[in-house]
Amino acid sequence: EVVLTQSPATLSVSPGEGATLTCRASQNVYDYLAWYQRRPGQSPRLLIYGASKRATGIPARFSASGSGTDFTLTITNLEAEDFAVYYCQQRYSWPTITFGQGTRLEIK
Amino acid sequence: QVQLVESGGGVVQPGGSLRLSCVISGFSLDDVGIHWVRQAAGKGLEWVAYRDDDGTSIFYGDSVKGRFSVSTDNSKTTLYLQMSSLRSDDTAVYHCAKDAALDWNGYLDSWGQGTLVIVSS
Numbered sequence: 001e002v003v004l005t006q007s008p009a010t011l012s013v014s015p016g017e018g019a020t021l022t023c024r025a026s027q028n029v030y031d032y033l034a035w036y037q038r039r040p041g042q043s044p045r046l047l048i049y050g051a052s053k054r055a056t057g058i059p060a061r062f063s064a065s066g067s068g069t070d071f072t073l074t075i076t077n078l079e080a081e082d083f084a085v086y087y088c089q090q091r092y093s094w095p096t097i098t099f100g101q102g103t104r105l106e107i108k
Numbered sequence: 109q110v111q112l113v114e115s116g117g118g119v120v121q122p123g124g125s126l127r128l129s130c131v132i133s134g135f136s137l138d139d140v141g142i143h144w145v146r147q148a149a150g151k152g153l154e155w156v157a158y159r160d161d162d163g164t165s166i167f168y169g170d171s172v173k174g175r176f177s178v179s180t181d182n183s184k185t186t187l188y189l190q191m192s193s194l195r196s197d198d199t200a201v202y203h204c205a206k207d208a209a210l211d212w213n214g215y216l217d218s219w220g221q222g223t224l225v226i227v228s229s
Contacts, residue, residue: 043221099155
């Protein structure tokens with residue numbers, strides 16, 4: 001099974017600043033990686049797929065990069081609505097998919 | 109507007125069975141695949157199962173294989189997750205989610221709010 005390890009577990013950042021979240025895969029997943037945002041009380045929202053492609057309607061302040069085993073999600077100019085839990089997910093091992101444990105982005 | 113609404117959760121004893129429903133609107137089950145994903149309290153997201161657009165391929169996660177099964181109703185507006193031989197570690201919120209059908213299958217772009225299953229004596 002492909003294990004995704006996200007770091008840090010919690011990240012405290014002030015509004016207006018930027019944040020960088022990391023996801024590391026236990027084996028090469030090429031660019032078959034997605035990022036999701038989960039706001040409190042809401043379902044996950046697809047932000048990024050294919051490691052770096054923004055999903056429909058996702059603001060440009062969300063960007064992502066990486067391939068192989070190391071991936072990052074970068075959020076610039078943090079807004080109040082961005083404080084949430086972020087998950088990475090791989091589909092390289094399709095039809096099985098796995099998620100990371102999540103990074104909680106909280107207001108500092 | 110794409111919507112997925114789960115129902116059918118509740119409290120069930122270990123070894124028991126439960127059937128969850130996922131009612132979809134705004135798209136057709138014939139067009140895209142649907143996933144079931146669960147999340148236990150304090151844990152991460154765990155993929156449970158996937159049914160493809162024509163129902164010819166259904167896949168299950170190792171932890172539920174042989175115990176859970178996916179089906180649809182004749183109108184193709186409701187997806188079911190039949191769960192049997194339930195264990196305490198099946199306790200979770202269960203979501204159905206639509207496959208985004210982007211470059212590749214396996215990305216999930218619309219999720220239901222989830223239904224809570226508690227396995228306890």
